[in-house]
Amino acid sequence: MSAEQRLADRRERLMTAAYSLYAKPGFAETTIERLCSEARISNRAFYECFGSQEELLQACHERCVDESLAVVSKAVQEAPNTLDDRVKAGIRAYIEFTTADWRRARIMHVEVRRSGDVLTLSRQRAIDAFARLVEDASADFVHPPGLNRRLVALGVVGALQELLIEWLHAEAPPPIGELVDVAAHIFIRSLGTP
Known part of the structure; x- marks a missing residue:
């Protein structure tokens, strides 16, 4: 995959993880670490995709x-x-x-x-x-x-x-x-x- 494709893939995996975790347990209870674990990406990669939770x-x-x-x-x-x-x-x-x-x-x-x-x-x-x-x-x-x-x-x-x-x-x-x-x-x- 190209760098752009990898970024798009990570972004989509984070969106999928957030879709589930923000629904339950909820936005306030969800950490970046948990999102990254669910999306199978590093915490550093999170900030390449999104500026914040x-x-x-x-x-x-x-x-x-x-x-x-x-x-x-x-x-x-x-x-x-x-x-x-x-x-x-x-x-x-x-x-x-x-x-x-x-x-x-x-x-x-x-x-x-x-x-x-x-x-x-x-x-x-x-x-x-x-x-x-x-x-x-x-x-x-x-x-x-x-x-x-x-x-x-x-x-x-x-x-x-x-x-x-x-x-x-x-x-x-x-x-x-x-x-x-x-x-x-x-x-x-x-x-x-x-």
Whole structure:
């Protein structure tokens, strides 16, 4: 392998290790030494790939967000052109994709918050991207008069995040279908006509 290929391979192995370790035991409990051991690289090699553990967490979070946005965008574009169909398709795609691997859900909805200021900007960019997607997907439809569409979009994105946190933390997690139904109800009631 060339030097560039070796660096890319190490970087990917660190991302894979972080994906598991940042989900459990969690970002705060994971050391660089443990990441390097899991990735089978030296501690020195870590710093050739990432400037800090925070930078690695941000890379993991952003990958999860980018993959989720792509899945949801595709689902919304392929849905029939009604508010109900677009909302249900987007929410189902998001929830199913995010919960298909609990580590993804945990990084995106728990560790991003537990990391403190480390991911504040990354988290804000993700929320903004999902809110824009909601605004775009619902732009052709009548909205409740007098309400700021941007704030409504932020509110429904926040509601979806809380539902997924409940799924992660509940002793008896709600079924995925129930999460989809509740989230769709919240979105449609918030975005549609009164």
